[in-house]
Structure formats: C-alpha cells, structure tokens
Amino acid sequence: MSSSEVDVVVQASFTVLDTLTRSAAGHDLSLTQLRLLGILRDRTPTMAAIADHLGLDRSSVSGLVDRAERRGYVARRASADDARVTTVELTEAGRTLGQELTATVEAGVEALLDCLRPADRKRVLEIARSVTG
Amino acid sequence: MSSSEVDVVVQASFTVLDTLTRSAAGHDLSLTQLRLLGILRDRTPTMAAIADHLGLDRSSVSGLVDRAERRGYVARRASADDARVTTVELTEAGRTLGQELTATVEAGVEALLDCLRPADRKRVLEIARSVTG
C-alpha cells in the first residue's frame, strides 16, 4: 500500500469524524461528550470502564463526567457491591439528547455515503466491520 | 441504512483515529499537531488557509503554530506580496518528524487493514476516495 493510499483512508476517517464533530457541536457538545453519551446508551459502566473504553486516564474521566453531570445529562450512582466503585448512567435529559444526536449523526453519515453505489455501500459496511473487529 | 450500520462506520472511523492519535502521542504530539504537519508536507499555506483546512478559528491556529514553532517544527515567513499575510513552512526538524510520523501512521493503518482480503483492500481505497470527494 503506497503512502498516498494511506492518506486516502485517513482523509476519509477525518471526513466522517468531522461530520460527528459538527453533529455534536450542533448540540453544544464536544466529540468526547458525544462518545460518552454513546457509551451510556446501552450500558451503566464504572468510571474505570469508561476510561478504558475512551483510552483516557481516570482523572480525565472524572472531569468529563463532572461536566456532563453539571449539565444534567448523566448521574453518578454508588455501587452496592463495592463501595469504591461509581457507576454512571444517563438521565432522562441525557437519553433524549442521545436520541437526537443519533438521528443527526445518522443523517450526516448517510449523506456522506449517498454518493456510493449500492454495491459499494454494502461493501463499506463489511470492511468497516472488519476494521472494527 | 439501519442505525446499527451507521454505528459500524462510526466505530471504524474511531478506530482509525485512535491509531492516528497513538501515532502522534508516540512522538509527543496531539492529533491537531499531526494534522498541521501533514498539511505542511507539500504546501506553504497562509494562516487563514490552515484555519480553513482544519476548520478552526484563526486565533486557534495562531496558538497552534506558536507551539509548533516553539518546538522547532515550523517557521513563519512574511509574504512578499501582501504585508498582512504570513505563510507557514516546515523546518528541517519538522520535515524529519513528519517523515517518521508518516511511517508510523502507515504501519498502523496497514495493521488495521491486514485482516482484509486483497480485493477488499482495493475496494476500501476506492470507497475512501469517494467519501473524501
């Protein structure tokens, strides 16, 4: 694979990520906050699990959750099993916002893929699944 | 396209971006600094052109270039045509670092795509080109 071909893959990823960033910004959120809400959509993880998932230090997640909590999108809950552990969950407002974001992101990504032929759209999904692993 | 299929595309983009972020961090750079060096690889843009390319405010680019300049990777040059204009170029150290980054990123992206069959690798490049436009 030539270096220009790597460029193309990287540029395409930036294009998708720019779409996500704009979707988040439209709701006055950062990309990281968007990812946090995405993680909480179907989970109630511990602080450590969030850090692992986002590849961040735990202290960074403390601040991240602080700001999301201050805005009313998430809530901390003490674990019943282990008094050291804190779990994080969406509030009703957070869930509503998450659903709006999902719709916005979906529209943005679909717009990006609208230029592809049906066979290519099928293929890009297969490839994306392979990359995700 | 179902929402789970959008998820797959988004997750694949995050995977590529995480590879880039790790490549940059390995050289003690942020993703934005990596993008800046990438832009300068084959151009000598004005501050305004960098801002347009990265989708940032010009004041953000001033700080970005300040920090890169302080580390010896880029240099500002006054335009001969228009005294208001400043162009930015790589230093020798910046070019060397950029080449190292290119190699690191290339290896990382290739590792991601190693699971694909040859026909798929060809296809992903075509699709990536379409998305990039």
Next chain:
DNA sequence: TATTGTTATACTCTATAACTATA
C-alpha cells in the same frame, strides 16, 4: 498492599472579542 476514584496542577486546544497593521 492493591484498587477505585478524586483533587491539584499544568499544559494543549478551542472560540469570542478586541486589537493592530495593511489593503
């Protein structure tokens, strides 16, 4: 002793607003 999470600190990144210099 080891682990979970927070706090203190420092830096990068980013935008808005106000400014200077030039066109």
Next chain:
DNA sequence: TATAGTTATAGAGTATAACAATA
C-alpha cells in the same frame, strides 16, 4: 472599509502525581 493575523480571556480536555477510601 475590509482583511490577515495576534492577543487576552475563558473554558474544555488531557495527563501526572498525590491523595482518601475501600478491598
């Protein structure tokens, strides 16, 4: 007047180190 770039300011995001509470 309009444009290019900077500076001042404020806030978000991030890591490191030190810490408290719990296991």
